[in-house]
Amino acid sequence: MGHSKFKEKMVHGLFFLNGLLVVLVLVGIFILLVAKALPAFREIRLIEFLFSANWNPTATFVAPTYGILSMFVSTMAVSIGALIIAIPLGIGAAAYLSDVASSRVREIAKPVIEILAGIPSVVIGFLGIVLVGPVIAKIFHLPNGLNALNGSILLAVMALPTIISLTEDALKSVPKSFEEASLALGATYWQTLVRVKIPAAASGIIAACMLGMGRAVGETMTVLMATGCSIAMPKNFLQSVETMTSTIAIELGEVPYNTTHYYALFGIGLVLFIITFAVNMIADVVLHKHQKVLK
Amino acid sequence: MENVKIRVGDFNFYYGKAQVLKNISIDIVENKVTGIIGPSGCGKSTFLRSINRMNDTIIGARAQGRIIIDGRNIYDEDVDVVEIRRKVGMVFQKSNPFPKTIFDNVAYGLMVNGVKDKYYIQDRVEKSLRDAAIWDEVKDRLNKNAFELSGGQQQRLCIARALAVEPQIILMDEPASALDPTATLKIEELIQELKKKYTIIIVTHNMQQAARISDFTVFFMLGELIEYNITNIIFTKPAKKITEDYITGRFG
Numbered sequence: 001m002g003h004s005k006f007k008e009k010m011v012h013g014l015f016f017l018n019g020l021l022v023v024l025v026l027v028g029i030f031i032l033l034v035a036k037a038l039p040a041f042r043e044i045r046l047i048e049f050l051f052s053a054n055w056n057p058t059a060t061f062v063a064p065t066y067g068i069l070s071m072f073v074s075t076m077a078v079s080i081g082a083l084i085i086a087i088p089l090g091i092g093a094a095a096y097l098s099d100v101a102s103s104r105v106r107e108i109a110k111p112v113i114e115i116l117a118g119i120p121s122v123v124i125g126f127l128g129i130v131l132v133g134p135v136i137a138k139i140f141h142l143p144n145g146l147n148a149l150n151g152s153i154l155l156a157v158m159a160l161p162t163i164i165s166l167t168e169d170a171l172k173s174v175p176k177s178f179e180e181a182s183l184a185l186g187a188t189y190w191q192t193l194v195r196v197k198i199p200a201a202a203s204g205i206i207a208a209c210m211l212g213m214g215r216a217v218g219e220t221m222t223v224l225m226a227t228g229c230s231i232a233m234p235k236n237f238l239q240s241v242e243t244m245t246s247t248i249a250i251e252l253g254e255v256p257y258n259t260t261h262y263y264a265l266f267g268i269g270l271v272l273f274i275i276t277f278a279v280n281m282i283a284d285v286v287l288h289k290h291q292k293v294l295k
Numbered sequence: 296m297e298n299v300k301i302r303v304g305d306f307n308f309y310y311g312k313a314q315v316l317k318n319i320s321i322d323i324v325e326n327k328v329t330g331i332i333g334p335s336g337c338g339k340s341t342f343l344r345s346i347n348r349m350n351d352t353i354i355g356a357r358a359q360g361r362i363i364i365d366g367r368n369i370y371d372e373d374v375d376v377v378e379i380r381r382k383v384g385m386v387f388q389k390s391n392p393f394p395k396t397i398f399d400n401v402a403y404g405l406m407v408n409g410v411k412d413k414y415y416i417q418d419r420v421e422k423s424l425r426d427a428a429i430w431d432e433v434k435d436r437l438n439k440n441a442f443e444l445s446g447g448q449q450q451r452l453c454i455a456r457a458l459a460v461e462p463q464i465i466l467m468d469e470p471a472s473a474l475d476p477t478a479t480l481k482i483e484e485l486i487q488e489l490k491k492k493y494t495i496i497i498v499t500h501n502m503q504q505a506a507r508i509s510d511f512t513v514f515f516m517l518g519e520l521i522e523y524n525i526t527n528i529i530f531t532k533p534a535k536k537i538t539e540d541y542i543t544g545r546f547g
Contacts, residue, residue: 177391181453184349185404185460186381195407200394 033270040066040263049267053233055247057261066264068271070233074148074241075272077234078223079216081152082159087209089156090163095193097164098171110165117161125225128154133226140238146228149237154222159212166211170204171197203286210283214276220245244268300325300464300494301346306360308341310353315341317518319360323511328486328495330509330526332502334546338518339498343466346496347383348376364464381408384457388469390449392441392456397433400441400452404460419459426492427455428485447478454485465489467497471504483508502542506530514538 041049044066052067059065097106132153133145174197182192198205228240229250242250248265255262301323308316315338323329331339341350348369350356361368369379381404392400401420410416420437424430429451433444441452450470457465467486471479486495486508499505505512505526512529514522522529522538533539540546 175391177387177389178393180349180352180387181391181393181456182403182407183352184347184380184385184387185407185456186377187404187407188377191407195403196393 030273033266033273036263036266037270038263039258040260040267043260044264044267049264050271055231057251057255057264064261066260066267068244068247068268070231071242071244071247071268072271074227074234075217075243075245077237078148078151078155078227078241078243079213081148081237082155082216083209083213085152085156086159086163086212090160090208090212091167091198091205093160093164094167094171095198098168099189099193099197113161113164116157121158121219121221122225124154124158125222128222128226136238142238144228146226146240147238148227148234148241151223151227151241151243152237154226155216155219158219158222159216162215163208163212166208167201167205170201170208173204174200203289207283207287210279210286214279214283217279218245218272218276220249224249244272248272297327298325299323300364301496302361302363304361304363306342306345306358306362308338308345308350308359309357311355315518316345319520321513321520321523323494323496325494326490326492327510328490328497328508329511329513330505331496331498331513331515332500332505332541333515333521334541335500337515339515340468342515343468343496343498344385346464346466347380347385349380349385351376381460382462383464383466384460384462386450386454386457386465386467386470389473390446390453392444392449392452394440394442396438397441397444397452398437401456401459404456408460419461420455423455423459424452426458426489427451428481428488429455445478447474447481450474450478450482451485454482454489458489462493464494464496467495469498469500472500479504502544514541516541 049066049068050072051069052065053070053073054065054067055071056065097109101109128150129146132150136142136145136147136150138145178196178200179192182196183189187195223243224246227242227246229242229246230240231242231247232239234241248268251261252265255265299322303319303321303323306316306319307314319342331343333339344350345358346362346364346369350358358370360370362370364379364382367374393403395403398420401423402416405416405419410419421430421434424433429448432448433452436443441449444452450473454465454470471482474482483504486497489495490510497505497509509526512524512526513520514529514533516537522533522535524534529538530542533542
């Protein structure tokens with residue numbers, strides 16, 4: 001008895017440590033980001049950092065500037081553009097899978113969607129350069145198609161698996177009794193979906209979209225390859241932009257250590273961390289509410 | 296003179312290869328309560344759900360034979376299912392209001408059927424709630440979520456929701472089985488009131504309930520219709536031994 005109880009406690013402790021480790025890693029990353037970002041603000045005013053659109057850290061004859069606003073706006077524009085494309089497609093596909101598709105189709109489609117989620121971002125970026133870019137250039141008569149729209153389309157493809165599978169889960173969790181009640185009142189399948197099932201699953205669907213957004217905001221390689229990388233305040237979706245993630249990826253490899261520029265790049269990382277953390281937190285809270293409502 | 300509202304002839308029903316209803320033939324009388332009793336798995340719910348074609352939603356389900364309502368076989372190919380379900384309302388075993396306001400729950404059936412006139416919808420909602428004997432309890436909180444109501448109130452709300460689209464027939468699948476005795480009594484009184492306007496078919500597990508509320512009683516077993524008669528006769532001098540055994544509780 002004493003022996004098995006000891007074993008039980010050991011296993012318990014082991015799992016607790018595992019859980020703790022995850023939290024420690026998260027806290028560690030946060031502390032590292034803060035520690036590396038803070039020195040930047042000895043020379044840069046926070047207001048300027050957040051709200052100025054001039055990013056020119058390597059200026060030699062004039063004072064260097066460290067404003068991230070245009071990157072921030074680019075990141076948001078590309079991500080929100082991605083959501084505008086991905087949300088209707090994702091909800092449509094999820095509704096199809098949960099309500100219309102035969103079990104045969106579902107058995108094939110679900111693994112395919114998971115494979116889509118597993119495609120390396122560099123491959124998607126490659127498709128952006130050789131496929132999406134030329135098509136955009138042709139349609140809009142541009143010299144090249146590496147711009148915000150290209151990034152949005154690719155990020156939409158990358159966010160779709162998350163949105164589809166979580167939305168499908170949300171629709172599946174709507175009790176069948178709601179559906180039956182609606183049909184029994186003479187509603188069609190379509191009316192039942194739009195007026196009963198989607199509203200009942202709304203918080204789950206919103207959470208799905210938020211998580212898709214989180215993925216889009218943090219994505220680096222794809223946008224680096226597809227958006228053309230020129231730091232400027234985006235005026236429309238056909239302009240080349242550079243997101244926060246791209247800037248870090250491009251500049252961190254070449255920046256001298258422990259300079260203001262170096263610290264400022266960590267500052268961008270901190271901002272990104274806070275955005276994705278907030279988006280994921282909100283998604284989690286909303287999802288939790290969804291599960292509570294349906295109980 | 297009693298009118299036949301539903302005429303069922305040689306009706307068979309299958310889930311895949313399993314036959315769950317065998318050659319059912321029965322005439323259901325207008326403006327009466329017909330109670331269906333029988334042991335679990337005897338096909339009584341399946342039969343009920345055949346009358347508004349709710350079984351259509353089940354994969355592999357197949358019907359054969361006739362269910363004629365107002366001279367029209369609802370299983371004919373050119374019949375619009377939506378039309379049937381407007382005419383034949385349904386109340387389920389577990390109350391299932393939508394996660395919407397009380398008002399929107401009752402108005403739902405009207406809205407999906409294309410009613411746009413606001414005043415008409417308001418009138419119908421009030422009338423339906425009154426007919427379902429729940430108006431006084433909810434009139435001050437029509438904009439509250441339906442989930443805030445008690446179980447018995449939710450079930451009466453579901454009845455109001457079914458009444459709103461002005462059906463002619465109401466199917467009830469053990470509507471009081473999840474309710475306490477007081478709430479059950481209210482539903483039973485309501486059913487007596489409703490039969491003046493509607494033809495009611497009710498499935499019940501509760502023999503006393505069938506005896507109390509139904510004018511006619513049907514006894515089902517293993518997918519077959521064993522006996523059908525005026526409730527009084529079924530419960531006092533049934534024609535078949537097996538009916539008597541079931542009613543007196545020798546099996547169940």
